[in-house]
Amino acid sequence: MLKLPADLLAELRRYREWQNAYKAKLGSKWVECDRLFTKINGEPMGIRSPCKYFEKFCARTGMRFVSIHSFRHFNASALIMNGVDVKTVQACLGHNDVNTTLSIYAHSFQEAQARAMICVADYITGKKADAQTPESASA
Secondary structure (H helix, E strand, O other): OOOOOOHHHHHHHHHHHHHHHHHHHHHHHHHOOOOOOOOOOOOEEOOHHHHHHHHHHHHHHOOOOOOHHHHHHHHHHHHHOOOEEEEEEEEHHOOOOOOHHHOHHHHHHHHHHHHHHHHHHHHHHHOOOOOOHHHHHHO
């Protein structure tokens, strides 16, 4: 089961309410499907639709475009750097095998381990935990 932050869940519920009102306006022109995000008439989106939308959004706003896959990588890296265990990261990413997660994100796990060891060392020596970064500790 996917767990979502309460504010995101509330936003998705607001979107669903808007969609239901829009569906009522369209009446029989609405095509029922099991998706939350659909084409304007309710049909399932094409596989590239979110990416195309994001590309247009970036062009319109002047924001630097990054691939949709970059968001997946960011998500995994953020989880790891915030101390989430590898089995949970594996489950969030949908990897069948924990070794897949470990091999793809080995650099992030190594950096997280280095940060953890700095915290331990700082605790033992009485220094502030945020006084060093892994880079400054190895310099």
